[in-house]
Amino acid sequence: MGPTLVLSLPALSWHVGAMVRFTRVGLRYPDPTRGGAGERETLRDLSFTLPQGSFTWLTGPSGAGKTSLLRLMQLAMRPTRGEVEVLGAPLSRAKRSDLPKLRRRIGAVFQEFRLLPYLTAFDNVALPLRLAGRAEASLRPDVAEMLRWVGLEDRADALPQQLSGGEQQRVAIARAVVTRPALLVADEPTGNLDAVQARRLLLLLAEMNRLGATVVVATHSQELIAQHPGHVMRLEGGRMVALDPWPYAPVEELLAAEAAPLAPAGAIDLESPEPEAGWVEEVPEDETSGEASDEILSDAVSASVDEAPAPLSPDFTPDLGIPAEELAPPPPPRPRRSIWPSARPEAGGGHG
Numbered sequence: 173m174g175p176t177l178v179l180s181l182p183a184l185s186w187h188v189g190a191m192v193r194f195t196r197v198g199l200r201y202p203d204p205t206r207g208g209a210g211e212r213e214t215l216r217d218l219s220f221t222l223p224q225g226s227f228t229w230l231t232g233p234s235g236a237g238k239t240s241l242l243r244l245m246q247l248a249m250r251p252t253r254g255e256v257e258v259l260g261a262p263l264s265r266a267k268r269s270d271l272p273k274l275r276r277r278i279g280a281v282f283q284e285f286r287l288l289p290y291l292t293a294f295d296n297v298a299l300p301l302r303l304a305g306r307a308e309a310s311l312r313p314d315v316a317e318m319l320r321w322v323g324l325e326d327r328a329d330a331l332p333q334q335l336s337g338g339e340q341q342r343v344a345i346a347r348a349v350v351t352r353p354a355l356l357v358a359d360e361p362t363g364n365l366d367a368v369q370a371r372r373l374l375l376l377l378a379e380m381n382r383l384g385a386t387v388v389v390a391t392h393s394q395e396l397i398a399q400h401p402g403h404v405m406r407l408e409g410g411r412m413v414a415l416d417p418w419p420y421a422p423v424e425e426l427l428a429a430e431a432a433p434l435a436p437a438g439a440i441d442l443e444s445p446e447p448e449a450g451w452v453e454e455v456p457e458d459e460t461s462g463e464a465s466d467e468i469l470s471d472a473v474s475a476s477v478d479e480a481p482a483p484l485s486p487d488f489t490p491d492l493g494i495p496a497e498e499l500a501p502p503p504p505p506r507p508r509r510s511i512w513p514s515a516r517p518e519a520g521g522g523h524g
């Protein structure tokens with residue numbers, strides 16, 4: 173037998189491109205009682221790169237800054253200092269008008285589910301596809317497929333208020349992934365789920381990753397982390413204290429970042445009213461009213477669906493120790509257009 177070439181997947185991933193790059197990022201929330209000046213930095217001096225196609229667990233104690241970090245990755249707010257680059261676009265140079273387009277390629281699941289209360293589960297999941305202009309006939313099977321994946325096929329007609337917290341969370345997850353985002357960020361996505369549903373969700377995230385999405389999941393659950401290989405980034409007090417198993421930013425890059433001048437807080441060149449440091453442009457808590465919410469939601473959750481995708485792999489059977497009877501079988505292959513890509517986009521060389 174000839175010599176075997178062993179490639180480090182993280183190294184390979186690095187060469188195919190960065191999905192997320194933070195360079196000396198700091199975040200300080202404005203304190204309205206102090207004229208907008210923040211009391212303390214929530215995130216401090218974060219520098220790392222997440223390669224395309226990687227799967228990263230984000231962990232750390234409550235208040236460490238995990239949600240804040242995910243919101244920066246989702247482009248829901250800008251940092252107080254440093255540079256955030258997502259999907260190849262440096263936020264400091266992005267125009268405000270560019271942000272919705274970028275955000276459409278990012279799927280996000282946060283602890284507040286932000287479902288539209290007047291839409292059924294089906295319509296909540298279908299919304300980003302409709303906003304992206306998908307024809308009704310083609311989107312219906314995809315939405316049904318997603319609802320099956322999250323185990324809610326028989327609750328498609330229920331309104332959010334008729335669903336349990338865990339069911340609402342699963343609708344939010346289905347909505348985040350139905351658009352096949354290039355980057356998927358999830359904040360405690362199993363927080364309201366029982367063990368079986370949590371494992372099903374993990375299968376879904378793993379499948380998304382296998383199909384090319386870069387996935388970042390914040391969780392307190394070491395049990396969840398142990399169930400799926402991924403890189404582990406640990407935050408404490410807004411600082412990164414552990415990067416396992418490989419350094420996210422090459423040394424040369426960190427050194428270059430040290431030498432480069434930092435963008436001062438507030439210097440980001442966005443069109444129209446300059447936001448305050450920690451500016452947040454996101455879906456409001458109260459989404460009880462119509463069109464305006466839809467418009468905002470379109471930025472928050474919709475994604476372009478301009479490629480002809482293939483179905484979830486029918487032979488997808490990751491071994492997570494789940495009894496077969498606990499899992500509904502993955503949907504059978506169908507000779508139709510579906511939401512899933514046939515190959516990893518842009519040669520994503522992930523791992524996981």
Ligand SMILES: Nc1ncnc2c1ncn2[C@@H]1O[C@H](COP(=O)(O)OP(=O)(O)OP(=O)(O)O)[C@@H](O)[C@H]1O
Pocket residue numbers: 201202214232233234235236237238239240241
């Ligand atoms: N909008 C905000 N305004 C002011 N301070 C905030 C805001 N959001 C978060 N913080 C503060 O920033 C710090 C980090 O919060 P964050 O939610 O990012 O942490 P976390 O690690 O996700 O916590 P948890 O695990 O409890 O969800 C906390 O001290 C929190 O109080």
